[in-house]
Amino acid sequence: MSSTPSSVVKPTSAPKASPATEQPVQNIPNRRPLKKAAKAAPEKSASAFRTISEVADELKVQQHVLRFWESKFSQISPLKRGGGRRYYRPEDVELLKNIYHLLYQEGYTIKGVQKLLHSTRGNLTNRIADTKAQVEETAAAPSSVGKKRDELQSMLKDLKSMRNLIG
Numbered sequence: 001m002s003s004t005p006s007s008v009v010k011p012t013s014a015p016k017a018s019p020a021t022e023q024p025v026q027n028i029p030n031r032r033p034l035k036k037a038a039k040a041a042p043e044k045s046a047s048a049f050r051t052i053s054e055v056a057d058e059l060k061v062q063q064h065v066l067r068f069w070e071s072k073f074s075q076i077s078p079l080k081r082g083g084g085r086r087y088y089r090p091e092d093v094e095l096l097k098n099i100y101h102l103l104y105q106e107g108y109t110i111k112g113v114q115k116l117l118h119s120t121r122g123n124l125t126n127r128i129a130d131t132k133a134q135v136e137e138t139a140a141a142p143s144s145v146g147k148k149r150d151e152l153q154s155m156l157k158d159l160k161s162m163r164n165l166i167g
Contacts (some may be wrong), residue, residue, distance in 0.1 A: 004093040049079065058093070059100050069099060072110050075117055 044050070056063045066086075071074045075095060078086040088096070102108040102116065 048088055049089060050093055052078070052086045055088050055093055055096060061100065066096065069096065073099065073114065073117060076150070138149060 044054075050058075052063050052066055056066055059066075070078070073095075076090055076092055076099075078088045096138055099113055102113045103110070108116070
């Protein structure tokens with residue numbers, strides 16, 4: 001008797017594909033094939049409506065934050081299409097950017113922004129522009145302060161030297 005059973009089948013080698021045409025194969029049963037990477041969306045015009053996901057990506061906030069802001073700020077009113085899909089107008093996007101700036105960069109509270117929106121009748125653009133101008137002036141101020149300090153120090157030297165001359 002031989003020691004090798006006759007029912008054992010020896011594996012045969014499959015023909016190998018050339019490395020240039022070889023692609024990874026997903027051999028998992030009952031699975032869909034892997035999705036290919038999404039192509040970058042073309043740029044929209046400035047007057048185009050934006051979806052909630054586009055606005056959320058632009059502001060770097062979650063979509064639920066935008067929905068929450070809609071409930072807190074009556075000035076935000078996106079168009080809603082079938083199925084409740086939101087489409088933001090360019091002026092809505094600008095208002096959301098201003099609200100984001102006030103909340104996250106200037107440290108306002110929701111109530112503070114609501115009061116500010118009420119007092120400016122929903123137009124925060126001038127308020128934000130004024131704030132940015134003040135920040136730029138403050139940044140430029142140290143150079144002008146330094147010049148004035150130098151002038152004052154030279155005057156002080158002159159006065160001390162005059163005092164020494166007098167006696």
